[in-house]
Amino acid sequence: MKPLETLLRNAARSHHKIILSEGSEPRVVQAAYDATTQGIAQVGLVGDHDEISAAFKALGLDMIDGIEVHNPKTSPHLDALATLYYNLRKHKGITRKDAANAALNPHVFAALMVKAGHADGTVGGAVTTTAEIVRTAIQVIGPKPDSKLVSSFFLMLFCEVHHARKGAMIFADSGLVVDPTAEEMAQIALSSAASFQTLTGDVPRAAMLSFSTRGSAEHDAVSKVVTATQIARGRAPDMLIDGELQFDAAFVPDVAAQKAEGSPLEGSANVFIFPNLESGNIAYKIAQRIGGATAIGPVLQGLSKPANDLSRGCTAEDILHMIAVTAAQASAAD
Numbered sequence: 001m002k003p004l005e006t007l008l009r010n011a012a013r014s015h016h017k018i019i020l021s022e023g024s025e026p027r028v029v030q031a032a033y034d035a036t037t038q039g040i041a042q043v044g045l046v047g048d049h050d051e052i053s054a055a056f057k058a059l060g061l062d063m064i065d066g067i068e069v070h071n072p073k074t075s076p077h078l079d080a081l082a083t084l085y086y087n088l089r090k091h092k093g094i095t096r097k098d099a100a101n102a103a104l105n106p107h108v109f110a111a112l113m114v115k116a117g118h119a120d121g122t123v124g125g126a127v128t129t130t131a132e133i134v135r136t137a138i139q140v141i142g143p144k145p146d147s148k149l150v151s152s153f154f155l156m157l158f159c160e161v162h163h164a165r166k167g168a169m170i171f172a173d174s175g176l177v178v179d180p181t182a183e184e185m186a187q188i189a190l191s192s193a194a195s196f197q198t199l200t201g202d203v204p205r206a207a208m209l210s211f212s213t214r215g216s217a218e219h220d221a222v223s224k225v226v227t228a229t230q231i232a233r234g235r236a237p238d239m240l241i242d243g244e245l246q247f248d249a250a251f252v253p254d255v256a257a258q259k260a261e262g263s264p265l266e267g268s269a270n271v272f273i274f275p276n277l278e279s280g281n282i283a284y285k286i287a288q289r290i291g292g293a294t295a296i297g298p299v300l301q302g303l304s305k306p307a308n309d310l311s312r313g314c315t316a317e318d319i320l321h322m323i324a325v326t327a328a329q330a331s332a333a334d
Contacts, residue, residue, distance in 0.1 A: 003167055003168035004159065006200070006201070007325065008324050016330040018041045018042070018043055018120065018121045018327055019043075019046060019114065020043065020044065020122070020319075021106045021111075022046070022106065022125075023106070024052045027316040028126055028319055029055045029056055033061050033067070034316065034320050035320055040323060042066065044067070044068040044070055045067060046071075046072065047071065049069045072105075073104060077118060081109065085140065088139070088142075107132060108136055110124060111140035115141050115305070120306070120327070121307065121329060121330045125312065133307070134176065141303050147191070150301070150302040151177050151188045153192050153299055153301060155169075155295075155296040156169045156294070157295075159294070160292050162292065170270070170272065171280055172192040172280065173188050174277070175277070175297060176298060177277060179277070189208060191302055192204075192273060195329075196270060199329075205264075206232075206239065207273065208229045208241065209250065209272055209273060209274050210225040212246065213245050213246045213249045214245075226244050229241060229242070242264055242269075247272070249263070250267065251268075296322060297322075298311075299325055305330070310322060
């Protein structure tokens with residue numbers, strides 16, 4: 001079974017409620033309809049009921065049972081959510097009036113619904129900047145108790161005939177942390193390995209990437225990757241991880257045998273940890289646009305409950321996939 005089919009099937013089993021903060025956006029409406037009819041998740045849409053109904057009609061779709069509409073202005077949860085936001089942010093000097101206004105913001109409202117337990121995860125960003133989506137998620141939902149770093153990854157699906165190796169892989173961090181320290185790079189590796197296992201059910205094999213393999217070059221950037229690998233190994237001694245490795249030594253068994261003899265990955269990595277956002281972002285776009293891979297993300301990790309961002313150029317299908325990912329993350333958090 002293809003990894004995307006596995007992801008959608010597993011999401012359908014979870015029956016989690018995912019709330020979409022841009023409820024009247026046509027792509028979001030289409031994805032909500034598809035997720036509901038395919039049984040991938042229970043869906044809530046944030047927005048005005050009339051505007052959402054008009055968006056369904058414009059797409060030629062019926063506003064089917066099972067899709068909830070939450071208008072922050074008329075929601076029975078509004079007062080409680082405003083109080084929750086006030087308690088979360090009063091240390092920053094916000095007033096109760098500020099909190100009441102903030103709770104009317106669709107993204108804040110959706111995140112508060114998750115925080116309060118009325119939904120299991122949230123997705124937004126089709127028409128909103130990543131900065132706003134991520135900031136809201138961190139401020140409202142917050143990081144896991146054992147995690148100080150919120151990072152991101154792209155789930156890369158290689159399923160075409162021309163792909164030399166088929167299956168799912170993770171590229172991280174390709175969307176959020178610009179220049180991680182060695183400590184942060186180690187945390188990204190650990191989080192990404194856990195995310196890979198959650199989404200695929202397969203054993204993660206993490207490669208800490210560099211322009212050097214096993215000391216073939218000397219540079220502070222290489223030293224960072226070496227240190228990050230040591231930190232990650234110390235925290236998860238049973239994890240399959242190696243570094244520093246060039247991409248070919250992590251991906252091609254014959255090259256690994258020559259450049260990284262004895263590597264526990266044996267040239268079969270499926271989780272690729274990049275030394276900075278520049279390299280990670282470039283790599284996933286090349287794999288997507290030239291290599292023909294399906295890229296799902298950026299997916300956030302390290303939050304106490306799932307909240308995910310969308311590219312503003314996303315399609316309805318992209319949003320559907322992100323709903324499935326978010327539902328899978330919610331299952332792991334149960």
